Amino acid sequence: MKLIFERGAAGRGCSILPACDVPEVGLRAGKRERELRLPSLSETEINRHYSELEQQVYGVNSGFYPLGSCTMKYNPKINEAAASLPGFAGLHPLQPEHTAQGALELLAGAEKALCEITGMDRMSFQPAAGAHGEFTGLLLIKAYHKKRGEGEKRTKILVPDSAHGTNPASAAMAGFTVVNIPSGPDGCVDLSKLREAAGEDTAGLMLTNPNTVGLFDRNILEITGIVHEAGGLCYYDGANLNAVMGIVRPGDMGFDVVHLNLHKTFSTPHGGGGPGSGPVGCKGFLAPFLPGEMAAEREDGSYGFEIPPETVGAVRSFCGNFLVVVKAYAYILSLGADGIPEAAENAVLNANYMKKKLEKAYRMAYPGTCMHEFVMDLSELKERTGVSALDIAKGLLDGGVHPPTMYFPLIVHEALMFEPTETESRETLDGAAELLLELFRKAQEKPEELHEAPQGAPVKRLDEVQAARKPVLRYSYDS
Numbered sequence: 440m441k442l443i444f445e446r447g448a449a450g451r452g453c454s455i456l457p458a459c460d461v462p463e464v465g466l467r468a469g470k471r472e473r474e475l476r477l478p479s480l481s482e483t484e485i486n487r488h489y490s491e492l493e494q495q496v497y498g499v500n501s502g503f504y505p506l507g508s509c510t511m512k513y514n515p516k517i518n519e520a521a522a523s524l525p526g527f528a529g530l531h532p533l534q535p536e537h538t539a540q541g542a543l544e545l546l547a548g549a550e551k552a553l554c555e556i557t558g559m560d561r562m563s564f565q566p567a568a569g570a571h572g573e574f575t576g577l578l579l580i581k582a583y584h585k586k587r588g589e590g591e592k593r594t595k596i597l598v599p600d601s602a603h604g605t606n607p608a609s610a611a612m613a614g615f616t617v618v619n620i621p622s623g624p625d626g627c628v629d630l631s632k633l634r635e636a637a638g639e640d641t642a643g644l645m646l647t648n649p650n651t652v653g654l655f656d657r658n659i660l661e662i663t664g665i666v667h668e669a670g671g672l673c674y675y676d677g678a679n680l681n682a683v684m685g686i687v688r689p690g691d692m693g694f695d696v697v698h699l700n701l702h703k704t705f706s707t708p709h710g711g712g713g714p715g716s717g718p719v720g721c722k723g724f725l726a727p728f729l730p731g732e733m734a735a736e737r738e739d740g741s742y743g744f745e746i747p748p749e750t751v752g753a754v755r756s757f758c759g760n761f762l763v764v765v766k767a768y769a770y771i772l773s774l775g776a777d778g779i780p781e782a783a784e785n786a787v788l789n790a791n792y793m794k795k796k797l798e799k800a801y802r803m804a805y806p807g808t809c810m811h812e813f814v815m816d817l818s819e820l821k822e823r824t825g826v827s828a829l830d831i832a833k834g835l836l837d838g839g840v841h842p843p844t845m846y847f848p849l850i851v852h853e854a855l856m857f858e859p860t861e862t863e864s865r866e867t868l869d870g871a872a873e874l875l876l877e878l879f880r881k882a883q884e885k886p887e888e889l890h891e892a893p894q895g896a897p898v899k900r901l902d903e904v905q906a907a908r909k910p911v912l913r914y915s916y917d918s
């Protein structure tokens with residue numbers, strides 16, 4: 440794609456606006472050797488430029504997008520319709536409460552539904568993303584220990600090695616020391632290592648279940664029990680609740696704090712499409728520390744804002760990204776109490792269906808039934824044929840499929856992590872599996888072709904090292 444900016448007559452200064460008095464210093468008088476060559480384009484040209492860019496972008500609306508851990512599900516259009524209602528879209532956070540009763544009621548309703556789904560008592564919508572929710576949840580844990588006079592002593596957060604990278608980062612940002620807990624060969628938390636690590640200095644544990652290798656840790660009650668016994672609290676990273684929503688609840692697994700990614704499980708757009716929402720929920724004993732403001736129903740049935748009495752402070756303005764909550768609530772209400780577990784079941788079914796088809800050729804990192812995602816280990820293939828996880832991912836691009844998550848989780852080498860989600864049809868899953876099996880055959884027969892993939896994408900194989908070290912951050916200008 441090349442856009443040639445031409446300088447038309449209007450490029451010499453705008454004829455419809457009066458000449459402006461740019462201060463001398465701004466003109467860099469004497470220093471500029473020639474006139475600035477700013478682009479001048481017609482509306483048609485700009486329109487075509489952006490349409491062309493749009494056509495080059497691959498999204499959930501274009502095709503299969505099995506990016507593991509990211510839950511790239513279809514975002515129903517009805518969510519957008521709800522969020523575009525003038526009463527929601529035109530809301531001002533400082534308008535009088537009695538003129539925003541519907542919005543406040545919606546916030547209270549969404550909080551109630553999400554508390555029901557997670558087994559928590561209260562939830563704050565302030566955090567703007569998953570990692571922001573983690574940070575906020577850790578602040579609650581910190582406030583709890585501080586109030587009990589144990590803030591100085593409880594400085595460590597236990598994080599399994601299969602955790603999402605944001606977990607240790609958030610714990611460090613919240614001022615804790617991160618203690619890595621290794622997984623056993625089955626991909627689950629090593630209980631004896633956890634017992635060794637838990638003690639008087641433990642502030643808490645951060646865990647995702649199902650974890651990032653797509654396995655549900657059956658020892659979860661024992662895990663949370665060990666941490667509680669040591670005096671720590673348990674944090675559930677619920678960014679990706681897709682396998683368990685409506686089926687099991689973090690609150691019943693023994694967790695005290697949880698965050699959700701509304702921009703994953705609850706079908707609001709993400710991946711360059713922002714904004715996000717990472718609400719933080721907690722059990723009643725932590726609710727006084729939640730960040731305000733929160734919508735609450737008053738005794739007379741009206742709604743208003745409240746700020747929890749011992750709040751850790753605001754982590755964002757007002758109620759966070761309100762319209763994201765509107766979309767998530769539209770999703771919850773349109774699925775209903777039956778539809779939510781059904782979506783989870785279909786997500787798990789789709790992942791297992793695809794896993795089973797691929798097992799014929801590819802090695803799975805962990806055998807057996809998976810949850811909403813599965814991880815393939817391509818290290819043997821690479822050793823034998825030279826074809827890496829990256830090569831297979833690039834090959835998928837030529838087949839019109841978005842690659843899965845690569846080289847994550849870190850505990851699996853040459854990892855490809857697939858999460859098909861519940862919104863994909865059997866035909867789509869069959870097509871993607873067939874493509875992957877074909878790439879496997881190609882890896883044995885014509886490995887060199889895969890090293891050269893993609894050939895049909897708008898850009899071919901990028902030099903990723905150069906792109907990271909010397910990024911080109913300006914548009915090209917053809918004179």
Ligand SMILES: *Cc1c(COP(=O)(O)O)cnc(C)c1O
Nearest residue numbers: 508568569570603605676678679
């Ligand atoms: C996506 C994800 C996060 C981070 O969420 P962001 O909104 O990107 O900050 C954290 N944990 C898990 C398990 C995730 O999948």
